[in-house]
Amino acid sequence: MLQIKDVRVSFGGLIAVxxxxxxxxxxxxxxxxxxxxxxxxxxxxAITRVIQPDKGDVIFKSESLINLTPEKIIYKGIxxxxxxxxxxxxxxxxxxxxxxxxxxxxxxxFEIFSKKKRDFDIQTKNKILEVTELLQIKNRLNSYPSxxxxxxxxxxxxxxxxxxxPELLLFDEPAAGxxxxxxxxxxxxxxxxxxxxxxxxxxxxxxxxVMKVSDEITVMSFGEKxxxxxxEEIANNEEVIKVYLGESENA
Ligand SMILES: Nc1ncnc2c1ncn2[C@@H]1O[C@H](COP(=O)(O)OP(=O)(O)OP(=O)(O)O)[C@@H](O)[C@H]1O
Ligand SMILES: [Mg+2]
Numbered sequence: 001m002l003q004i005k006d007v008r009v010s011f012g013g014l015i016a017v018x019x020x021x022x023x024x025x026x027x028x029x030x031x032x033x034x035x036x037x038x039x040x041x042x043x044x045x046a047i048t049r050v051i052q053p054d055k056g057d058v059i060f061k062s063e064s065l066i067n068l069t070p071e072k073i074i075y076k077g078i079x080x081x082x083x084x085x086x087x088x089x090x091x092x093x094x095x096x097x098x099x100x101x102x103x104x105x106x107x108x109x110f111e112i113f114s115k116k117k118r119d120f121d122i123q124t125k126n127k128i129l130e131v132t133e134l135l136q137i138k139n140r141l142n143s144y145p146s147x148x149x150x151x152x153x154x155x156x157x158x159x160x161x162x163x164x165x166p167e168l169l170l171f172d173e174p175a176a177g178x179x180x181x182x183x184x185x186x187x188x189x190x191x192x193x194x195x196x197x198x199x200x201x202x203x204x205x206x207x208x209x210v211m212k213v214s215d216e217i218t219v220m221s222f223g224e225k226x227x228x229x230x231x232e233e234i235a236n237n238e239e240v241i242k243v244y245l246g247e248s249e250n251a
Pocket of ligand 1: 016034038041
């Protein structure tokens with residue numbers, strides 16, 4: 001479904017992603033793991049065109065995304081969450097989630113009071129109610145981010161990513177900063193999304209979560225792929241173990 005082909009991203013002299021190749025299959029949970037600074041978020045940014053890769057291609061359902069804007073990528077069926085929550089503090093939960101949908105309105109400014117726009121708003125409202133029901137945050141729609149626990153805010157971000165009805169979801173550390181219970185809620189959500197037919201590319205440091213939910217795992221270190229396989233293969237891969245041990249020794 002998603003193919004990453006020879007993607008390279010550099011920042012000045014630093015090559016953050018070096019000729020990365022990866023293939024995410026439809027209907028799977030594919031995890032992308034690796035130590036801090038490995039280039040995982042940078043790869044997400046390249047897929048969603050937040051940054052322009054130096055070279056390479058990103059193909060989604062046989063179509064190149066490389067010349068599209070971030071909004072166009074949402075229309076194509078890809079949404080994401082961010083490593084650092086990017087919610088608007090001055091907006092309630094409903095409006096924050098709505099902001100993930102607004103790109104879907106393809107009409108123009110003159111239609112703002114028209115029937116087309118009203119129909120769009122009704123559809124949007126229904127979608128927001130559906131998604132927040134699924135994520136069990138429907139009772140929080142009028143709250144502001146500052147009034148909510150972190151675990152709920154993470155789910156609000158997932159809800160915002162889901163309102164555009166994406167086929168592929170990119171989650172950047174959805175369990176970071178969460179306690180044990182909140183992490184199991186996230187695990188259940190990820191599994192539920194898969195059973196609803198979504199494809200998920202997951203960046204996550206919580207190995208317990210990664211090993212439990214993933215169909216396939218790709219490991220990056222210093223911008224390069226060092227291993228790929230099913231969870232058991234990755235858990236027993238010597239190079240992967242070395243990279244993670246090195247990280248804990250440095251810490
Ligand atoms: N906008 C930027 N400008 C300069 N360097 C950057 C920028 N973004 C990332 N980098 C560098 O690129 C490398 C890869 O960073 P990236 O954030 O992709 O890593 P990561 O795998 O997501 O790490 P983490 O697990 O800590 O989130 C790092 O060395 C980082 O310092
Ligand atoms: Mg990151």
